[in-house]
Amino acid sequence: xxxxxxxxxxxxxxxxxxxxxxxxxxxxxxxxxxxxxxxxxxxxxxxxxxxxxxxxxxxxxxxxxxxxxxxxxxxxxxxxxxxxxxxxxxxxxxxxxxxxxxxxxxxxxxxxxxxxxxxxxxxxxxxxxxxxxxxxxxxxxxxxxxxxxxxxxxxxxxxxxxxxxxxxxxxxxxxxxxxxxxxxxxxxxxxxxxxxxxxxxxxxxxxxxxxxxxxxxxxxxxxxxxxxxxxxxxxxxxxxxxxxxxxxxxxxxxxxxxxxxxxxx
Numbered sequence: 569x570x571x572x573x574x575x576x577x578x579x580x581x582x583x584x585x586x587x588x589x590x591x592x593x594x595x596x597x598x599x600x601x602x603x604x605x606x607x608x609x610x611x612x613x614x615x616x617x618x619x620x621x622x623x624x625x626x627x628x629x630x631x632x633x634x635x636x637x638x639x640x641x642x643x644x645x646x647x648x649x650x651x652x653x654x655x656x657x658x659x660x661x662x663x664x665x666x667x668x669x670x671x672x673x674x675x676x677x678x679x680x681x682x683x684x685x686x687x688x689x690x691x692x693x694x695x696x697x698x699x700x701x702x703x704x705x706x707x708x709x710x711x712x713x714x715x716x717x718x719x720x721x722x723x724x725x726x727x728x729x730x731x732x733x734x735x736x737x738x739x740x741x742x743x744x745x746x747x748x749x750x751x752x753x754x755x756x757x758x759x760x761x762x763x764x765x766x767x768x769x770x771x772x773x774x775x776x777x778x779x780x781x782x783x784x785x786x787x788x789x790x791x792x793x794x795x796x797x798x799x800x801x802x803x804x805x806x807x808x809x810x811x812x813x814x815x816x817x818x819x820x821x822x823x824x825x826x827x828x829x830x831x832x833x
Contacts, residue, residue: 596755596787597623597646602655604641604810615641616652617810623755628781628788630798630819632828633807640759642807643791647680647757648672660754677706681748681756683777685763687740689732689747695739696728699747710750718749721784722776738769745776749786756780758790762797774800795824806831 604616615638623629623646633639644650646657648664657664659679664672681702682688689698699718703710719725722742732740741761748756758777762770778800780786790801798804799821806814806827814827 594624595622596625598658599646600656602645603653605653614810619812621812623789625787626785628778628801630801630804631791632798632804637807638810639791639807643757648676679754681753683744683748683758683761685760687744689740689743691732694729694731695724695743698743699750703751718746721779722746737765738772741773749780755787758788760792795821798824
């Protein structure tokens with residue numbers, strides 16, 4: 569008679585299924601029929617006039633257009649900093665127009681990152697403390713491995729104990745980029761992030777932002793007037809008179825300049 573083993577077979581580990589492809593997996597922000605009107609009567613200005621656009625996950629999008637085209641209004645509306653007159657904005661599956669002030673503040677804090685032209689760093693805090701500040705205000709701990717990865721990506725490992733006054737403009741903007749990345753937001757909005765920097769330092773910051781998209785999987789939407797800055801993006805949207813008038817994949821400096829000349833003709 570053959571002996572029967574009494575050892576219980578080991579059960580295979582059941583891993584959670586990967587998320588299926590769907591709108592929320594492909595798109596971070598969706599704008600539908602966005603209208604933003606300022607003033608009334610003869611003073612009425614339609615800053616956005618029926619804009620519909622999607623921003624894909626893991627992509628770097630540049631928004632361009634002349635002064636008064638609506639590019640900043642579009643970014644501010646998607647980021648929840650301005651309220652539409654009509655239309656909808658979704659961050660993931662959340663309609664931000666349905667949120668009260670408290671929930672909208674929470675959404676911006678937990679799911680959105682910001683990079684501003686003026687850096688907006690707290691002067692009394694070190695670089696490391698500035699980077700960790702949004703997560704601290706939200707009562708969340710930053711994953712140390714992720715923090716180290718972000719710091720390495722933006723090249724700040726030797727400047728973490730310095731205060732903003734001890735950093736160059738380019739280093740301060742690196743801190744601002746790292747701060748936006750540290751909490752792993754679903755989307756980052758950058759408003760003319762290299763506007764106060766010289767061309768060489770600006771190129772370094774744009775390279776860091778592109779690395780954040782390609783190596784860290786971040787999603788970035790940047791308002792810029794600079795064709796060279798737009799060439800770092802995966803996509804360039806062009807606005808005029810509150811409407812999207814062109815949409816360019818894989819922009820280069822020359823292709824952006826050509827579109828600008830064409831739109832101005």
